[in-house]
Amino acid sequence: MLTQEGRVALSDIADLNQLKFELNRIPAVDVGDYIAELLPERRAIAFRLLKKDHAIDVFEYLPPEVQEELINSLHNAHVCQIVGSMRPDDRAELFDELPAGVVKRLVQQLNAEERRATATILGYPEGTAGRVMTTEYVRLREGLTVGEALHKIRLSDEDKETIYYAYVTDDNRKLLKVVSLRQLLFTFPDVLVGDIASDRVVRVRTDTPQEEVAQLMKRYDLIAAPVVDREDRLVGIVTIDDVVDILEEEATEDIQKLAGVSGGDEAAWSPPLVTLRKRLPWLLINIGLYIAAASAIAPFQHVISSVTVLAVIMPILANSSGNVGFQVLSVTVRGLGVGEITPQDTLAILRKEILAALGTAIALALSLGTLSLIWSPPHQRWVSSIAGLVMAINVLIAATLGTLLPMGLKRLNLDPALISGPLLTTSLDTIGFLTFLTLISSALKFFNG
Amino acid sequence: MLTQEGRVALSDIADLNQLKFELNRIPAVDVGDYIAELLPERRAIAFRLLKKDHAIDVFEYLPPEVQEELINSLHNAHVCQIVGSMRPDDRAELFDELPAGVVKRLVQQLNAEERRATATILGYPEGTAGRVMTTEYVRLREGLTVGEALHKIRLSDEDKETIYYAYVTDDNRKLLKVVSLRQLLFTFPDVLVGDIASDRVVRVRTDTPQEEVAQLMKRYDLIAAPVVDREDRLVGIVTIDDVVDILEEEATEDIQKLAGVSGGDEAAWSPPLVTLRKRLPWLLINIGLYIAAASAIAPFQHVISSVTVLAVIMPILANSSGNVGFQVLSVTVRGLGVGEITPQDTLAILRKEILAALGTAIALALSLGTLSLIWSPPHQRWVSSIAGLVMAINVLIAATLGTLLPMGLKRLNLDPALISGPLLTTSLDTIGFLTFLTLISSALKFFNG
Known part of the structure; x- marks a missing residue:
């Protein structure tokens, strides 16, 4: 493949003239990668070897921190030429990333036409057509x-x-x-x-x-x-090049939001502190929700101590209905994301999900019921029928919430991925535990009373 | 927007001549939607109103079942003309979907050149460049x-x-x-x-x-x-139009596989039985895995009955470390999917994830520790320190597995999304429960012995 050839060749070049020849021959995106991987003091040297048109293209592919570094280390006239020749939408993106002081200095050096084009684009909110468009047509x-x-x-x-x-x-x-x-x-x-x-x-x-x-x-x-x-x-x-980027960005956002990463825009290379800031909120909210769940379980501690097999059954119950909910949620959120379904389809999709969930409910109820039967002591075999029943109910609730919650958010013009997987599964846990423990507790009273 | 205008207008048209005029004016994809939504007996009528070139375009946008229905209801010569004029890659896609008998009949009516182009494309395995390319250039x-x-x-x-x-x-x-x-x-x-x-x-x-x-x-x-x-x-x-479709398909696949939907290719409109077949396998595998987890917990039933607060703490422990694992897994799988990271980056990414996880571990350990302290009866306050410790350990394990498992699969040239979220969280549950119960059990022996 071209990329690898290019990279191998460049690292072997000792002669500056030959490097210049090669750098101007290979695609801008590859030169960008090459320069980004150089030591900072060598970057400006390599960049100066590029012909003007190629330099502009390469500059657009550099990471923001390298762009800023080059802006500071190159001559003003050179910087001006590059930034002035960028496509207005790419220039707007660059200005978005740079510190305000640097932007101010750069804007002063643009001509009136360039300044106007950039201001137009920067005037529209992020995530709209106005912000991703180019004014060249x-x-x-x-x-x-x-x-x-x-x-x-x-x-x-x-x-x-x-x-x-x-x-x-x-x-x-x-x-x-x-x-x-x-x-x-x-x-x-x-x-x-x-x-x-x-x-x-x-x-x-x-x-x-x-x-x-x-x-x-x-x-x-x-x-x-x-x-x-x-x-x-x-x-x-x-x-179309922007569309490709937008589609990838939106898919990443869906995946990460479903997994409980705030904003859904974490890069794999984000520094640990950024990662922590994006991921911790949902985890803490979740623990908070669990306090509610736990407070609901707490009064039943005596039930658990007299029916200890519950400690084995309850995690399976929680885990399985959580998984069902997550499956339904993922398919629905993605379907809304790619425009395959709309809130108008809520009833049809709900019908389909409930039908599929009926099959799932039967299969999982039988599995959990059988397991409970094996694990229960002889005098508590009745627990298995309640376990199976609650499993089935919880699967149906999972399918319903997994469909209705994202559909409802979309109808309100909110992001359907606002309902992260963790939020849904925690809610399902709480509902499942409460139903289960209430039923078991009533049964205990019935048998003992 | 154009689409809606087009749709509204069409539904109001009584006159066949005006319908013909409108159908030939609006974009093929919209006509496709319009025809697909008609009653089956009206589809062939509407389709025959289209001019030849437009008919070919519209045909490509119809769902496979409507295409098949039209092939059976239109005159042979007409069908032949349409299928012969399709782009070779679209024709190959159509043949993939149709029953073998229909394909055989259609192939016989293609000319040698068309037959060769289609055979070439169909000769390459699904999911390769050969299969999505067109032979027209x-x-x-x-x-x-x-x-x-x-x-x-x-x-x-x-x-x-x-x-x-x-x-x-x-x-x-x-x-x-x-x-x-x-x-x-x-x-x-x-x-x-x-x-x-x-x-x-x-x-x-x-x-x-x-x-x-x-x-x-x-x-x-x-x-x-x-x-x-x-x-x-x-x-x-x-x-590029194929690239846009491929990128969306791959993103959907990642999302669904992470959520435990086999194959990752479930359409939001799949019939309930298809949905069930795609989703049930992972749910059952998961319950199977839980049997292992439960067998591990079972011997500790006496511990749970004497420290009943465990019934409250254990679900939080499982849920939180599962969520951490899922966050790490999602970001890593997506990073690999968009080419942001490669298996060569394993150590760097692991280092970043562990650093972030250290922060998470401290925050979650303190939260769970505090909650346990509040919920435990006075003579069992020591449980809270073990709960915090196990929470921290489990978060670190979650971050490690969430990074290494997909990276390892990718290095073996397997699909990183093979590790579904459910598989990871169930493993984490088992590890967490075992560590927790072993430590609590030892502590009990220490205090009582």
Whole structure:
């Protein structure tokens, strides 16, 4: 594979001229990795070997701390050139990461046009189309011919991802039509753009959440989608490379939130303190919830001491219904995340989950019942039927909560993954223990009374 | 948004001519949804209203069962035309889903070229580049001029996703260089393609796993990647729309496997029996594992009956360390999944996780210790120090296993998500209970002896 070849070759190079040649030959993302892995004092040297255009690309792939270090160690003019030539959305992302002082210094050196583009993007809240869009796109008038349009695209010298569609607007930048580069290329030069462009334009608003943008572009197989403001004026486009990142980010968020990692944005390389800050809250909340559960169990301590097999059965009961709940929750949250289901489907999905849970309930109730039968002393065999019954009930409750809770959150326009797995399983534990101990306690009274 | 407009409009249409006009105007994916939601007897009628090209696109978006139904209800010639005009990768996907008898009938009606393309794709194992690639791409010779190349691309009339790159090969189809449509468009027509094409071509092999293809294309921001055979001959390309699907599929797989859903490929709309078959195995395996855990606890029943506060403490101990393990497991599995970390990073990640776990261990040990102190009867206050100690130990074990197990599986080239959350938490429960009960039992002997 290319990457590995590139890396092996670079580490073997002693000659600066040859390194320069190689660094300018291999893809920017690989050069970025190479520079990031160098000792800090060598980074600026390696970076200065890059040609201007390549340097800009490489800079975008460097981790924020290396970007900041380079900004401080390179000449002002050089930095200015690089930051000024970045795509507006990438520049906005960089400014987001850098300390305010550095950003201020950089902004002062941008020209008016660059400053405006960056400010526009930074003006939209994180996680919206406005924030991930780029303000570089091809805009055409309806009256242009295809030949003139292609000429305009050639002159524009836009970034590679932004020329596959061109957007037709009126004089007030109101978005009217879309035409693909492929259509332009396949049409005679003297045809009018307005005649071949389509007026059915899939568009998003600046405040559309980024995951909706990604799902929409996925649905329509788009390489770019136009972003409009409240007056339907074109202000930017979101490109497919951003969609790929958004989809991965959203999936990671779902996974981590389900596992009880706050925010769902922990990087595998986060420092231990960041990791601790993201993970501890849910663990402590959970222990807090368990105090409630424990207070519920505490009055039954005498029951446990007279039916000690409960100490064996209760963890299985808790663990199994917790697992069922987690399975249902994961499938539902993910289904909502990829747009496979919506809150409108709540009843249909609930029906399906309950039907599946009936099978699960029977299988698990029989398993736990049989085990309890084997483990109970002869005079307490009746415990097994209660164990089986409670197992079955708890599985059905697990399936119901695992479906209704995320669906309900989504309907309220909240994040369905707010219900983390730990929260659900702890609740199920409490419900299960309480039902079980209450029933056992009543049975004991019945047999002894 | 377009979709909703389209749907609302369609349901209001009584006139067949107007329906025909509308159906041919709105995007194929929306027409697909519309037809899928119709009553079976109306589907063929609606489908016949579509123009040929649009019909092919719409057909690809229909669910497999509707595709099969249409194949059976439409005229043979019509079906033949549609299936023959599908992109080879989409046709292969369709054949995968249809009953063998129907496939046989369809294959007989394809021409030699179409049959060959489909057979090629179906010859590669599921989940590899060979299986997701399309055999439609633009291939150029080095000696061509840019003008000739653009002319060839215009004539090729390829699908929209497949013309953004053209590949330069020698006479044996060996892949030499790549050139983007943008480069061709921005260069004077009489320049030779060989002079502007790049010889650094990021390529994948037919047997490259699909998730690696997706990660590679994401890394290099590619809209298409060439697929070569063992002799480095170009056989197809993977396009960005497939990458988006692959990334979502892989993320869903990780989430579901972590939650203990076998295969990780359950659709939210799977029928209850499929759901049951995917979810029950892990639940039963888990109860099986718990038999081991319970057999370990059973001999300690006398300990529990004399220290009944254990019935309150043990679920918290199990639940909390299980949650810690699940958090670590999720972050590690996802980190491996998106290529953020590799098994080479095992030691560094383990070090980070242990450091974070030390903080967690202290916090949870103090919480559980304090709670135990409050709940224990005065003569059993010593239980709280053991509870805190075991909590701390178990958190450290959880962090270690949560890191090492997926890393180890990945190093063995197995799926890191093979270790489902339930498997890990059950193991942690067993370890925790055993340590706890052994220590408590020894302490009891010490105090009483």
